[in-house]
Amino acid sequence: MRQLLADFRDAQCAQRVDFAAEEAPDRIVRALRERGFALVAMGGSGEADVALKTLATALHLGDPYVPALYQNASAREYSASYSDIRSDAEDRHPGFSTTAGQGWHVDGLLDAIGVIKTTVLFCVRAAHRGGETLLFNSPAAFAALRRTDPAAAKALLSPVALRRRATIPGVDASATGPVFRTEPNGDLITRYTDNETCEWAFSAGPPGGLHRALEFLRAASEEPRYRLSVRLAADEALVFRNDRLSHGRQPYEDTPDTRRHLVRALYTKAPTATGLPGPR
Numbered sequence: 001m002r003q004l005l006a007d008f009r010d011a012q013c014a015q016r017v018d019f020a021a022e023e024a025p026d027r028i029v030r031a032l033r034e035r036g037f038a039l040v041a042m043g044g045s046g047e048a049d050v051a052l053k054t055l056a057t058a059l060h061l062g063d064p065y066v067p068a069l070y071q072n073a074s075a076r077e078y079s080a081s082y083s084d085i086r087s088d089a090e091d092r093h094p095g096f097s098t099t100a101g102q103g104w105h106v107d108g109l110l111d112a113i114g115v116i117k118t119t120v121l122f123c124v125r126a127a128h129r130g131g132e133t134l135l136f137n138s139p140a141a142f143a144a145l146r147r148t149d150p151a152a153a154k155a156l157l158s159p160v161a162l163r164r165r166a167t168i169p170g171v172d173a174s175a176t177g178p179v180f181r182t183e184p185n186g187d188l189i190t191r192y193t194d195n196e197t198c199e200w201a202f203s204a205g206p207p208g209g210l211h212r213a214l215e216f217l218r219a220a221s222e223e224p225r226y227r228l229s230v231r232l233a234a235d236e237a238l239v240f241r242n243d244r245l246s247h248g249r250q251p252y253e254d255t256p257d258t259r260r261h262l263v264r265a266l267y268t269k270a271p272t273a274t275g276l277p278g279p280r
């Protein structure tokens with residue numbers, strides 16, 4: 001899995017793929033393979049649903065997926081295929097509708113590890129200040145931990161290591177699972193999250209392992225090699241592997257004329273340029 005070797009200090013990480021360029025889908029798929037994400041300048045009308053549909057078609061992502069949490073009756077108001085992420089004083093969603101920062105997480109709180117493979121964020125408008133999306137190459141950090149402290153890494157693989165609980169008011173739901181999993185072909189997938197939804201089972205795995213593992217991951221998530229801050233401009237999209245990266249957000253400030261607005265779509269498929277599964 002090439003992403004384990006990625007270095008987010010590489011200037012190439014900030015480069016945009018021009019969607020109008022020849023072989024744009026190939027370039028996007030290559031970037032995802034190398035570092036888990038791709039930045040795309042759509043060069044279109046700036047219409048979110050058009051851009052998201054065009055990208056999903058070019059990358060063979062299939063239909064957008066509604067996460068298990070939003071299939072739940074008490075949270076069905078969030079079950080649209082495309083989710084608007086913008087500040088809204090009337091709304092109760094703790095992530096979508098506030099200007100606060102967001103800690104590391106993967107999308108799909110109730111979905112099992114690996115189910116939601118792709119997240120696409122399309123930027124209608126950037127914030128007046130802040131609002132950068134943060135990316136953490138958590139599988140690469142896990143691979144480093146596995147080399148230096150295998151017992152700590154083992155604790156993260158425990159099927160009861162991490163319980164995530166919904167924080168939407170009035171919604172009582174949670175899901176327990178491992179923090180990382182090794183796929184039969186050796187690939188690593190993640191649901192590493194470190195925010196207010198987390199309940200850690202510190203007794204899981206070798207004694208003291210989970211404490212050490214968390215300490216290691218928290219330090220690694222500050223290292224420029226594993227962490228990248230991305231500021232999307234209007235009409236740009238960020239496509240990333242939700243099963244291979246953790247992500248978060250910097251807090252932001254809006255002005256009446258510059259209100260940050262992103263539109264998100266989730267998919268259970270990984271992007272391919274040809275419709276056939278690509279190499280790792």
Ligand SMILES: [Fe+2]
Pocket residue numbers: 105106107247
């Ligand atoms: Fe998210």
